[in-house]
Amino acid sequence: MASSLISIRELSKTYRRGNQPVPVLLGIDLEIAAGDYVSLMGPSGSGKSTLLNLIAGIDKPSSGSLLIDGIDIAALPENDLAAWRAANVGFVFQFYNLMPVLNAFENVELPLLLTGLNRAERREHVETALAMVGLADRMDHYPNELSGGQQQRVAIARALITDPTLIVADEPTGDLDRQSADDVLNLLDRLNGELGKTIVMVTHDPKCANRAKRQVHLEKGVLLSGSGAH
Amino acid sequence: MLYGYVLKLARKNMLRHRLRTGLTLAGIAIAIVSFGLLRTVVDSWYAGAELGSSGRLITRSEASLSFPLPATYSERIRKVPGVRSVTFANWFGGIYIDEKNFFAQFAVDAQSYFDLYPEFRVAPAELADFKRDRRGAIVGRKLAKKYGWKVGDQVPLRGTIYPGNWSFTIRGIYQGADDKTDENQFLMHWHYVNETIKALLPSLADKVGVFIVDIRDPAQAAAVSAAIDSSFKNSLAETRTETQKAFQLGFIAMVDTILLAIQTVAYVVVLIIMAVMANTMAMAARERMREYATLKALGFSDGFVSLLIFGESLALSLAGGLLGILLTFPAAASFFRATRDLFVVFEVRPETVLLQLGSAVLIGLCAALAPALNSRRIRIVDGLRAVT
Numbered sequence: 345m346a347s348s349l350i351s352i353r354e355l356s357k358t359y360r361r362g363n364q365p366v367p368v369l370l371g372i373d374l375e376i377a378a379g380d381y382v383s384l385m386g387p388s389g390s391g392k393s394t395l396l397n398l399i400a401g402i403d404k405p406s407s408g409s410l411l412i413d414g415i416d417i418a419a420l421p422e423n424d425l426a427a428w429r430a431a432n433v434g435f436v437f438q439f440y441n442l443m444p445v446l447n448a449f450e451n452v453e454l455p456l457l458l459t460g461l462n463r464a465e466r467r468e469h470v471e472t473a474l475a476m477v478g479l480a481d482r483m484d485h486y487p488n489e490l491s492g493g494q495q496q497r498v499a500i501a502r503a504l505i506t507d508p509t510l511i512v513a514d515e516p517t518g519d520l521d522r523q524s525a526d527d528v529l530n531l532l533d534r535l536n537g538e539l540g541k542t543i544v545m546v547t548h549d550p551k552c553a554n555r556a557k558r559q560v561h562l563e564k565g566v567l568l569s570g571s572g573a574h
Numbered sequence: 575m576l577y578g579y580v581l582k583l584a585r586k587n588m589l590r591h592r593l594r595t596g597l598t599l600a601g602i603a604i605a606i607v608s609f610g611l612l613r614t615v616v617d618s619w620y621a622g623a624e625l626g627s628s629g630r631l632i633t634r635s636e637a638s639l640s641f642p643l644p645a646t647y648s649e650r651i652r653k654v655p656g657v658r659s660v661t662f663a664n665w666f667g668g669i670y671i672d673e674k675n676f677f678a679q680f681a682v683d684a685q686s687y688f689d690l691y692p693e694f695r696v697a698p699a700e701l702a703d704f705k706r707d708r709r710g711a712i713v714g715r716k717l718a719k720k721y722g723w724k725v726g727d728q729v730p731l732r733g734t735i736y737p738g739n740w741s742f743t744i745r746g747i748y749q750g751a752d753d754k755t756d757e758n759q760f761l762m763h764w765h766y767v768n769e770t771i772k773a774l775l776p777s778l779a780d781k782v783g784v785f786i787v788d789i790r791d792p793a794q795a796a797a798v799s800a801a802i803d804s805s806f807k808n809s810l811a812e813t814r815t816e817t818q819k820a821f822q823l824g825f826i827a828m829v830d831t832i833l834l835a836i837q838t839v840a841y842v843v844v845l846i847i848m849a850v851m852a853n854t855m856a857m858a859a860r861e862r863m864r865e866y867a868t869l870k871a872l873g874f875s876d877g878f879v880s881l882l883i884f885g886e887s888l889a890l891s892l893a894g895g896l897l898g899i900l901l902t903f904p905a906a907a908s909f910f911r912a913t914r915d916l917f918v919v920f921e922v923r924p925e926t927v928l929l930q931l932g933s934a935v936l937i938g939l940c941a942a943l944a945p946a947l948n949s950r951r952i953r954i955v956d957g958l959r960a961v962t
Contacts, residue, residue, distance in 0.1 A: 397954075397955050400871070402870075402871050402954040402955055402958075403953070403954070403955050422876070423875060426870065426873045426874070426875055427873060428873075429871065429872070429873045430872065430873020430874075431873070435868075435871055435872065437868070437958065441864065441865070441868040441958070443583075443865055443868075444590075444865075445583065445586035445587055445589075445590060446583075446586070454869075454872060455872050455873065457576055457579055458872075458873050458874065502872075
């Protein structure tokens, strides 16, 4: 068994709707090894997106522990957590979440603004990332000048630009046609296979989920299968 | 590096909704122009008083300006130590054809008046003609231009204080020593008016409205004023003497409430545009909530997102403010042309420009405050779910 990158113990998350507590995750135990590629599956309301958000450090658990590379991210203050995300997590969203006023180059460059790289170094990194996703010739294009698949590839370039350990993808093909979805999934395969990135992906689509090395199923906030690290 | 990006994003975000941005810019510019004009109106009222010479004193009735003083006071004032010369003037208040043709008319002592007002420059020959002709008048250059008068023209005036139909022959046109001198006055012989009125209304005869006193040392203005007033203490017509500047400020005090209202309106205009701008920024920030959440997810701090909102708001308000400041000058010039009879000077002061700039900055900061706080409060996961 490879060493765990993500170690989750008794993780629970409860939201409040008015005065009513709404439990979303109930005592989750999950290990994800470095270099793993995990798909989180489950029906709507099962808590898979909440789990992904907790792993990505954009939400905080109600109880339990969540260690990523040995760091208890739930205990980090907000600013430290933001810095941790910038250095360690690449995000791929269902609706790409690109800045509409920035072109492809500028969108991919965004996370690098938080690093100490100079302009020339940033340019080199961005060109490499965009070449990797096959959009070297679309650097000057704005999101509204790109197809959905191309926008998602820009988003993937943005996710890998800081060379993060972990890439989280929330329904990355949910808004794409079959061909574009395949292109995106092929890219994620390469990130995992060639660059060794650990990927955690939420999806409804079994075909998409099958591309992962491991599938984890959740239902009503409880993990049904696939909790051990591979 | 990040600040450069903030400016770049602010500029690009400003241009996302061109119509909305254009209308907001226009609104801010109009508000800043209005603010500048209203401030200048108030300044111009006071400017008239500030132009008053501190070397000239005005002596009037202690009771009220509407009570005239005996003309004989002139000699007694002249004898007060420190006084160099004295002249006098009376408000005539006639109507030229129609009441709307208002301008200042004074019955003055033709022999001495222009000696005390060297800023009213008249050609020596014209002044001599005026002094010779008891029915003559001297008018300001702007006033003559307004009504197309020239030397030799007859000007009819319908008396209000001094009843009857009067007719004066223009014998000269005075020019101001500088562009701040009032060139809208109509000056006629007090002696002619006095003699004419003596038969009709003897109670008004041999009276003058104010004495204008030239003193040797402006630093002694208070002492000379006190000396003049003490000369007439316990008389039937006690006097009140003050510098010309103080006298004119006294006039302004009569319209203090109006000036306060104008100043209040100036600030209300700024407040209104602040509310409009705040609404614009709130709408913009609400539309971009998912983008802000994405930036935060990528590791940008709450402070960076706030800076983006403040940057855009300030860029918008400063652009509108600068446009407004630039437009204030031609607007003020047009306003002055349209209201020449009201103001001697109408200049946009540097202090007003600074206030306009300060208002623009304040509008930008206040408008961004609520959206920036809201963007800090919102959780990333909620922001990512926001519908745009």
